[in-house]
Amino acid sequence: GGGGNEDGGSDVSVDDSAISGIVDESTEQGGTLNYAHSDQFDSLDPGNTYYAANWDFTRYFARTLVTYEQKPGEAGLELVPDLATDLGEVSDDGLTWTYTLKEGLKFQDGSDITAEDVKYAIARSNFAPEVLNKGPNYFNTHLDAGGYEGPYEDGNLDNFSGISTPDDRTVEFHLNEPFAEFDYLAAFPQTAPVPADADTGDQYQTQVVSSGPYRFDGEWTPGKQLTLVRNEEYDPETDPLTRNRPDKVQVQWKQEENDRDKRLLNGDLHMDVSGVGVEASARQDILRDDELKANADNPQTGFLLYFALNSNVEPFDDRACREAILYGADKTAMQGAWGGSIAGDIATNMLPPSIPGYKDTDPYGTEGQTGDEAKVDESLEECGMADGFSTNIAYRSDRDKEKKAAEALQQSLKQYGIDTELKGYPAGTYTSEQAGSPAFVEREELGILAYGWGADWPSGYGFLQQIMHGDAIKDAGNANLSELDDPEVNKLLDQAATTDDPTSREEIYADVNALAMDSATFLPYLNQKALLYRPEGLSNVYFSEAYKMYDYSALGLEQN
Amino acid sequence: MTDPVVSVKDLRITFPTLEGRLTAVDGLSFDVPDGGAVGIVGESGSGKSATSLALMGLHRGTNADVTGDITVAGTSINTASDTRVRAMRGNDIAMVFQDPMSSLHPQYTIGNQLIEALKVHRPGASASDARARAVESLDRVGIPDAAKRINSYPHEFSGGMRQRALIAMGLMCEPTVLLADEITTALDVTVQAQILDLLDDLRNDLGMSLILVSHDLAVVAGSVDEVLVMQNGGVVERGDVRDVLSAPAHPYTRSLLAAVPRVDVSRAQRRAQVRAERLEPASEGQGEQAQRAQRARRRADAEAAEQRTGATAKPEKSDEDAALLSVRNARMRFKVRGGLLGGASDFYAVDDVSFDLHQGETLGIVGESGSGKSTLSRMITRLLTPTSGEIAFEGRDITRLSERKLRPLRRDIQMIFQNPYSSLNPRVTIGDSIGAGLRVQGETDTKQIQRKVQQLLERVGLEASHYNRFPHAFSGGQRQRIAIARALILRPKLVICDEPVSALDVSTQDQVLRLLDELQDDFDLTYIFVAHDLAVVRQVSDRVAVMRQGEIVELDHSDTVYEAPRHDYTRELLTAAPVLDPVEAKRQREQRAERRRASTAA
Amino acid sequence: MTAPLDEPGATEQAQPDADAESGGVRDRGRSLGQIAWMRLRKDRVAMTGGAFVVLMAAVALFAPLIVGLLGQPPNQWNRDMLDPALGTPIGGMGGMSGDYLFGVEPVTGRDIFSRIVYGARISMLIGFLATLVSVVLGTVMGIIAGYFGGWVDSLISRLMDIFLAFPLLLFAMALVGVLPDAAFGLEDNALRIAILVFIIGFFNWPYIGRIIRGQTLSLREREFVEASRSLGAGNFYILRKELLPNLVAPILVYSTLLIPTNILFEAALSFLGVGVEPPTATWGGMLSEAVDYYDSAPNFMLAPGLAIFLTVLAFNLFGDGLRDALDPRTQS
Amino acid sequence: MIRYILRRLVAGVVLLLVVTMVVFAIFFLVPRLAGIDSDGLAARYVGKSPSPEAIAAVKERLNLDEPITVQYGEFVSGLVTGTEYDSGTDIIHCDAPCFGYSFKTNTEVWPQLMDRLPVTGSLAIGAAVIWVLAGVSIGVLSALRRGSLLDRAAMITALAGVSLPIFFTGLVSLALLSYYWPIFPPGGSYTGITENPLAWAHGLVLPWVTLAFLYAAMYARLTRAGMLDTMGEDFIRTARAKGLPERTVVTKHGLRAALTPIITIFGLDFGLMLGGAVLTESTFSLPGLGKFAVDAIRGNDLPVVLGVTLLTAAFVVVCNLIVDVLYAWVDPRVRVGA
Ligand SMILES: Nc1ncnc2c1ncn2[C@@H]1O[C@H](COP(=O)(O)OP(=O)(O)OP(=O)(O)O)[C@@H](O)[C@H]1O
Ligand SMILES: Nc1ncnc2c1ncn2[C@@H]1O[C@H](COP(=O)(O)OP(=O)(O)OP(=O)(O)O)[C@@H](O)[C@H]1O
Ligand SMILES: [Mg+2]
Numbered sequence A: 001g002g003g004g005n006e007d008g009g010s011d012v013s014v015d016d017s018a019i020s021g022i023v024d025e026s027t028e029q030g031g032t033l034n035y036a037h038s039d040q041f042d043s044l045d046p047g048n049t050y051y052a053a054n055w056d057f058t059r060y061f062a063r064t065l066v067t068y069e070q071k072p073g074e075a076g077l078e079l080v081p082d083l084a085t086d087l088g089e090v091s092d093d094g095l096t097w098t099y100t101l102k103e104g105l106k107f108q109d110g111s112d113i114t115a116e117d118v119k120y121a122i123a124r125s126n127f128a129p130e131v132l133n134k135g136p137n138y139f140n141t142h143l144d145a146g147g148y149e150g151p152y153e154d155g156n157l158d159n160f161s162g163i164s165t166p167d168d169r170t171v172e173f174h175l176n177e178p179f180a181e182f183d184y185l186a187a188f189p190q191t192a193p194v195p196a197d198a199d200t201g202d203q204y205q206t207q208v209v210s211s212g213p214y215r216f217d218g219e220w221t222p223g224k225q226l227t228l229v230r231n232e233e234y235d236p237e238t239d240p241l242t243r244n245r246p247d248k249v250q251v252q253w254k255q256e257e258n259d260r261d262k263r264l265l266n267g268d269l270h271m272d273v274s275g276v277g278v279e280a281s282a283r284q285d286i287l288r289d290d291e292l293k294a295n296a297d298n299p300q301t302g303f304l305l306y307f308a309l310n311s312n313v314e315p316f317d318d319r320a321c322r323e324a325i326l327y328g329a330d331k332t333a334m335q336g337a338w339g340g341s342i343a344g345d346i347a348t349n350m351l352p353p354s355i356p357g358y359k360d361t362d363p364y365g366t367e368g369q370t371g372d373e374a375k376v377d378e379s380l381e382e383c384g385m386a387d388g389f390s391t392n393i394a395y396r397s398d399r400d401k402e403k404k405a406a407e408a409l410q411q412s413l414k415q416y417g418i419d420t421e422l423k424g425y426p427a428g429t430y431t432s433e434q435a436g437s438p439a440f441v442e443r444e445e446l447g448i449l450a451y452g453w454g455a456d457w458p459s460g461y462g463f464l465q466q467i468m469h470g471d472a473i474k475d476a477g478n479a480n481l482s483e484l485d486d487p488e489v490n491k492l493l494d495q496a497a498t499t500d501d502p503t504s505r506e507e508i509y510a511d512v513n514a515l516a517m518d519s520a521t522f523l524p525y526l527n528q529k530a531l532l533y534r535p536e537g538l539s540n541v542y543f544s545e546a547y548k549m550y551d552y553s554a555l556g557l558e559q560n
Numbered sequence B: 001m002t003d004p005v006v007s008v009k010d011l012r013i014t015f016p017t018l019e020g021r022l023t024a025v026d027g028l029s030f031d032v033p034d035g036g037a038v039g040i041v042g043e044s045g046s047g048k049s050a051t052s053l054a055l056m057g058l059h060r061g062t063n064a065d066v067t068g069d070i071t072v073a074g075t076s077i078n079t080a081s082d083t084r085v086r087a088m089r090g091n092d093i094a095m096v097f098q099d100p101m102s103s104l105h106p107q108y109t110i111g112n113q114l115i116e117a118l119k120v121h122r123p124g125a126s127a128s129d130a131r132a133r134a135v136e137s138l139d140r141v142g143i144p145d146a147a148k149r150i151n152s153y154p155h156e157f158s159g160g161m162r163q164r165a166l167i168a169m170g171l172m173c174e175p176t177v178l179l180a181d182e183i184t185t186a187l188d189v190t191v192q193a194q195i196l197d198l199l200d201d202l203r204n205d206l207g208m209s210l211i212l213v214s215h216d217l218a219v220v221a222g223s224v225d226e227v228l229v230m231q232n233g234g235v236v237e238r239g240d241v242r243d244v245l246s247a248p249a250h251p252y253t254r255s256l257l258a259a260v261p262r263v264d265v266s267r268a269q270r271r272a273q274v275r276a277e278r279l280e281p282a283s284e285g286q287g288e289q290a291q292r293a294q295r296a297r298r299r300a301d302a303e304a305a306e307q308r309t310g311a312t313a314k315p316e317k318s319d320e321d322a323a324l325l326s327v328r329n330a331r332m333r334f335k336v337r338g339g340l341l342g343g344a345s346d347f348y349a350v351d352d353v354s355f356d357l358h359q360g361e362t363l364g365i366v367g368e369s370g371s372g373k374s375t376l377s378r379m380i381t382r383l384l385t386p387t388s389g390e391i392a393f394e395g396r397d398i399t400r401l402s403e404r405k406l407r408p409l410r411r412d413i414q415m416i417f418q419n420p421y422s423s424l425n426p427r428v429t430i431g432d433s434i435g436a437g438l439r440v441q442g443e444t445d446t447k448q449i450q451r452k453v454q455q456l457l458e459r460v461g462l463e464a465s466h467y468n469r470f471p472h473a474f475s476g477g478q479r480q481r482i483a484i485a486r487a488l489i490l491r492p493k494l495v496i497c498d499e500p501v502s503a504l505d506v507s508t509q510d511q512v513l514r515l516l517d518e519l520q521d522d523f524d525l526t527y528i529f530v531a532h533d534l535a536v537v538r539q540v541s542d543r544v545a546v547m548r549q550g551e552i553v554e555l556d557h558s559d560t561v562y563e564a565p566r567h568d569y570t571r572e573l574l575t576a577a578p579v580l581d582p583v584e585a586k587r588q589r590e591q592r593a594e595r596r597r598a599s600t601a602a
Numbered sequence C: 001m002t003a004p005l006d007e008p009g010a011t012e013q014a015q016p017d018a019d020a021e022s023g024g025v026r027d028r029g030r031s032l033g034q035i036a037w038m039r040l041r042k043d044r045v046a047m048t049g050g051a052f053v054v055l056m057a058a059v060a061l062f063a064p065l066i067v068g069l070l071g072q073p074p075n076q077w078n079r080d081m082l083d084p085a086l087g088t089p090i091g092g093m094g095g096m097s098g099d100y101l102f103g104v105e106p107v108t109g110r111d112i113f114s115r116i117v118y119g120a121r122i123s124m125l126i127g128f129l130a131t132l133v134s135v136v137l138g139t140v141m142g143i144i145a146g147y148f149g150g151w152v153d154s155l156i157s158r159l160m161d162i163f164l165a166f167p168l169l170l171f172a173m174a175l176v177g178v179l180p181d182a183a184f185g186l187e188d189n190a191l192r193i194a195i196l197v198f199i200i201g202f203f204n205w206p207y208i209g210r211i212i213r214g215q216t217l218s219l220r221e222r223e224f225v226e227a228s229r230s231l232g233a234g235n236f237y238i239l240r241k242e243l244l245p246n247l248v249a250p251i252l253v254y255s256t257l258l259i260p261t262n263i264l265f266e267a268a269l270s271f272l273g274v275g276v277e278p279p280t281a282t283w284g285g286m287l288s289e290a291v292d293y294y295d296s297a298p299n300f301m302l303a304p305g306l307a308i309f310l311t312v313l314a315f316n317l318f319g320d321g322l323r324d325a326l327d328p329r330t331q332s
Numbered sequence D: 001m002i003r004y005i006l007r008r009l010v011a012g013v014v015l016l017l018v019v020t021m022v023v024f025a026i027f028f029l030v031p032r033l034a035g036i037d038s039d040g041l042a043a044r045y046v047g048k049s050p051s052p053e054a055i056a057a058v059k060e061r062l063n064l065d066e067p068i069t070v071q072y073g074e075f076v077s078g079l080v081t082g083t084e085y086d087s088g089t090d091i092i093h094c095d096a097p098c099f100g101y102s103f104k105t106n107t108e109v110w111p112q113l114m115d116r117l118p119v120t121g122s123l124a125i126g127a128a129v130i131w132v133l134a135g136v137s138i139g140v141l142s143a144l145r146r147g148s149l150l151d152r153a154a155m156i157t158a159l160a161g162v163s164l165p166i167f168f169t170g171l172v173s174l175a176l177l178s179y180y181w182p183i184f185p186p187g188g189s190y191t192g193i194t195e196n197p198l199a200w201a202h203g204l205v206l207p208w209v210t211l212a213f214l215y216a217a218m219y220a221r222l223t224r225a226g227m228l229d230t231m232g233e234d235f236i237r238t239a240r241a242k243g244l245p246e247r248t249v250v251t252k253h254g255l256r257a258a259l260t261p262i263i264t265i266f267g268l269d270f271g272l273m274l275g276g277a278v279l280t281e282s283t284f285s286l287p288g289l290g291k292f293a294v295d296a297i298r299g300n301d302l303p304v305v306l307g308v309t310l311l312t313a314a315f316v317v318v319c320n321l322i323v324d325v326l327y328a329w330v331d332p333r334v335r336v337g338a
């Protein structure tokens, strides 16, 4: 980490010590840990959520088959068994993954956690989209479940052939194709056990049955303050992690951002649970104050910001025209739009540095990353639009920084005769109806689409598949905004899924990245960084590379 | 005799205006002895109200500039503190205002407003005492069923009742001095007589002093000992009321007296006199205005003549049988809403009224307030659609004509409204107001309209240059002329005058009456003339109808009605009319008191 | 038949002679407009307000000229004016200097002065037109409801209720998805502005409508309305010539207060993505962007804030003056 | 009178139906106009990267393929008779008035509305008290001292109130009075009035004042205009002639008459406020209806949007009705329903 100071502005480097190490390491317990969120989680049901922050947070009450090591830095990407005794054991054909549960695991009501509970949890979270549909559906894709209709339609769990439970402690996953990175899926909160008789469908979020160190204090109503209290049935001995430091955990939802930041800096709050960092106003406060800087970290979030160029929209059917955009973009201005070097490092290709397989390549590099007139002219010439052309830039109108980045792009292209018009759409429907609808994109001629992407798990597959694979293109809710459908890319990604060896997988991801860049359908510009603040009074604070935010499970409170 | 209760020395009141300072009262001095009564008379704008307000210290805080000495009950109003003056108001000196319609707060009950007047000076009074006092006070001014009506809102009272309520308010604290500013203008004769009698009684019973302000000499005649005649802010004559009335020294007083219409003068006498005066050009006292009017009229005559020769000759005086207007069994029913539950009851404001009216004739309508005079007028102009009966104009039944079909007919029937203040739109220039008739009847040439309006303005005694002024810039009399001009711009055949002169002082009233008379001659107009003033009605009407509770109780030639009234009610009206002779006034008052006593005894 | 004094034909003949003596020439009175103007001219406060409004209108009109002389191109990014790390203006006072009169925006380094100048165009346009739309609609509907009463009144009143209860934000946001690039012969921003004016203006009218209705209810009972009717005036004439002039005061008060509301409303809609497309500057839009920098670059917030405030103040002062000037009863 | 109120209430119900129809139309018809089909609509309600099955399942669950009339009919019948929802494992009974079931949070709308109502109610009532008191008294003072320094200053302050957006005034007040001088608690600290009335009031002072600042201007200007008119009326002179102290003359007699138009717009503002305190609620992180509505709009949560719309529309209707009835009380000359 370390904020860049090379560009000659103010010194914006912050302490960053929670990135590389643990701040205020301590074993003390007790106190109430106060979180706040500017919005609210999609759901507290571990089987029905797609927020990294929530995945980080549910570790308080939902233990999964495997989980990430509680360590700062690279080591934090390491998977360790949690409920399971070991990482997954894969059969030779690569089609069966087996996990064995530890002994003595109990739910909050004292009943034993069995293999059946894990199976049920996956059945409900992946096979009942009519009820639970907010989480990812990788298990649905990878498991060989036949026509299983989910536990709500089909009451007999035995009909779910994707998972078998030979005994109370063994969970066998049956895959339709080999999938080398299955252990990452086993770390999803979706594998947290759910007792079938306690399941209340989409209401389960109000009374999640805890398998972890904390349980809900009574029934929770969405939107209201959440209080977690100690789960007396939890046995720390079975847990590879230490995640039971505070006595109580509270979350307030829908707190106005600026206000939330102020309270954070004031010490009224302990943590912003969304983990995206402070907003502009507090950012200024921190960077201007050495004392505050000493409590701040500026890590990479693993989030890549880019513009997708859609090759179905003229004139982007011509690669040279796409190139003109890539050469013309002033990435420093776009970086500025997000808040300067503190907001991220300029991205030059489509993999974030923290993803294995990342190489520091810059195929469309220009001097100072501000654009290259000669190359733009050349490209324009080549695509037969020497005088430039015009197109539209789509962005999410309620996201200020994305809007500013789009404006920055518009400004930098304008000098080359490329006129763009900004088209803002509500974030709420951007993916489902506008940018994510190929028909809409084509009709409205949205040549350039602002987007950002983070990995579902820290691997190239987890990052690239959804935004580059041809099969990922959908009529609605499409994330492959470039509509890239390159057979080579598709083949490589499919191949990666079945490759056991992590190093060869890394090679493949690097190749995919190179191919994607070569297609000139992506304009990556920022490897986002967050400015995180950790108020005094917290102990055991460190940045988790896996969740890309502080590891909430480890946090403790300094006792007087 | 002790010191006077009110003593005014060299009072001068000026108001700043756009055109510089306007002196409303200029060096006025007078005294009111303890228990005495002083009348102040003068035409509109002579400074009567300004003086009254000064006595109350009500110019404080306004842009008026008051100099001179005013002493009321031993306290100098000009120098006393605000608190002191406030304590005196209503207590030592109470005032009853001119316009009962607007002087009561519309959103509080009568009782509330009365009790408030008491409570402010008698903080110790208990709620029930105050209430009892208010009921008593209302009772004294002759509001029937006072205990119940005390909870009414002002709009639920008729004009006369409101005026009485205002008087009751002034009497709440039994003040040493009562200042009554034109309190009877809005009242019909019977009520007016009642009120004046009441004031007289109060003076006798409570030893109260009275300042009675009026434009009507007849009103003050029987009620005061001394009278001041004001003109242009100054006193032109003062003295014992008997002396001033019998032997007026100042020409202005004389002209005022001359202007007072007399019940004993018949229509024929009056006409003859007026015509004679008209033929005598620019007679003294008439001034430039009259000359201009003369000129305009002559021009109009010329035009008319020219036209007559050019076009059809003027038809013979219409045949006696073919009435211009004929009203048959007209009735007007209003639904009167009840309380919360909204039960409505029927109420006939005009009940089975029939009469005929001939071309060139004037029909006078008299009757007490609320007897249905205005309602009848509105029915004839079809501003209201009669509930039943028939109204025929020039033989054509217009009772149920649609608004659209009616529009061309509106040229022929016009109305002059009771209140010149509210019948003119304050935001529209008088030129536009008058021209509206032409415009809505299809005239589009603005120049033409303007020319006609200005011509008519001169004809009614105003100036062509007034075209673009707003109504507020005119006095009441001038406004009524504007209203007349508006009614005449369309050259109607029938004009209904709904109390056109009630709000005017005698001299203005006289001018307006003359004007109406002239116009009738010139344009061969037919009038329906509504008024509460019997003398006025007699002088302008060929026939008179007496209305009471929606019915016509008597309808005959005016001389017959006045000289040989057949109906009791007509007789009652006649005896209630104020008379100019103070001695006669006193005698009549005693008669009335006698009758009252008799009727309560019975 | 009696002989009316002059038939139209007759007056025509009589005209020359009559004109010479009493025609329009002799009219020394002043028209309503003249009187109002005379009074207004004496009211120094109102005139200052009026002058400022005119000034702002001129600024909007001649924006390119003014910016050419005193500012930088409004959409030009000047990142060299910013601290690259913080994105905030270099130097004190938010980067104010001779070149950048009001300083520069954080993040983009755009010249605040020229954005204010250009923003005046759209903000004032929207502020006015939208106000005009709602005032006109509100007055017309309110006056009709109040004057005719009965079922017309019920209908219009309920219609007003519907509009008041209407989820405007929802409507605005739903529109974004369907807004075409060009319609009604307008394109892009022009179309956007037209739509904004429509939305803002069209949904605000019931507010003023209800007030006008209330006033009309009492006005229609006045005697002068009856007088007008007895002359044969139709409803339209009465509404226009008799009632409307009496409603000028409330209309003026509300209009002057509606303008800032509408300017800010545009900001809110911009925020939701239905506003004018960036990079076009509007005051409201600038204001909402400036919130994040209210302590680090206060000039960014102050400039549009003051622009709105001063314009609104000017309008109110002028409106007050105008109202007084049009009121025949006011004396001095 | 009672018949009149009943008639108005019936009209109100019709109005609510119309409003909900419009909301429905906006949700379902407007996207159609843009060429978005039911798949697109369904995709709003599934995770980041939805599978076609998920979309199909959601479509079925939300009845998105049914004709809009059927969907609307279901909504209305839910309001009247209640409905049932399938939570997966259970059938949830949603009793009348059932405002539906949130697509986003999987919770019944009605209890959530009722949860947030007290917050918005507290905010609106408190602010209304302040702005009416402040606005009216400033207006009265300005009218009495027309053209004075006080008059001008009051007007300028008032106009600053309408010219400055709430998010600005709110933030500044928070920065100053909550952080710099910690007199008032920071945002997000709403306490129910039943829990601790003192903390309730303390926590709401800033939001109240901020919100009131916006409105006080209009009331001050209106009051001023009204007072200027009424203080010239004859009945004011009568009141003075009674010897009433000036204060009574102004407040009891002058103000009362000037109050009528103020009541009209107060009814409007207050009715709208209950759905419209969005910015204040966001700025101070108050969990009220306005914020709820905007979040729902952003999240395309139709049942919630419908619910809030319906509730606020009902407020508007009721407030307007109360105003009209109040009119008759304030001004006895006005006949209700005549
Ligand atoms: N507030 C004022 N400002 C300017 N001029 C005024 C004011 N009040 C009265 N005047 C003027 O002072 C003069 C005297 O007015 P006042 O009201 O005393 O007349 P009045 O004798 O009572 O007449 P009336 O019989 O019509 O009531 C009038 O010319 C009037 O226009
Ligand atoms: N629109 C109406 N609704 C109900 N009652 C009415 C209406 N108009 C008039 N009245 C009633 O009808 C009766 C006659 O009223 P009208 O105005 O004709 O009296 P008037 O003889 O002209 O009295 P005044 O001398 O006071 O002018 C009154 O009692 C009045 O209250
Ligand atoms: Mg007077």
Ligand SMILES: [Mg+2]
Binding pocket: B373, B374, B375, B418, B498
């Ligand atoms: Mg009458």
Ligand code: NI
Binding pocket: B185, B216, B501, B502, B503, B533
């Ligand atoms: Ni009289």
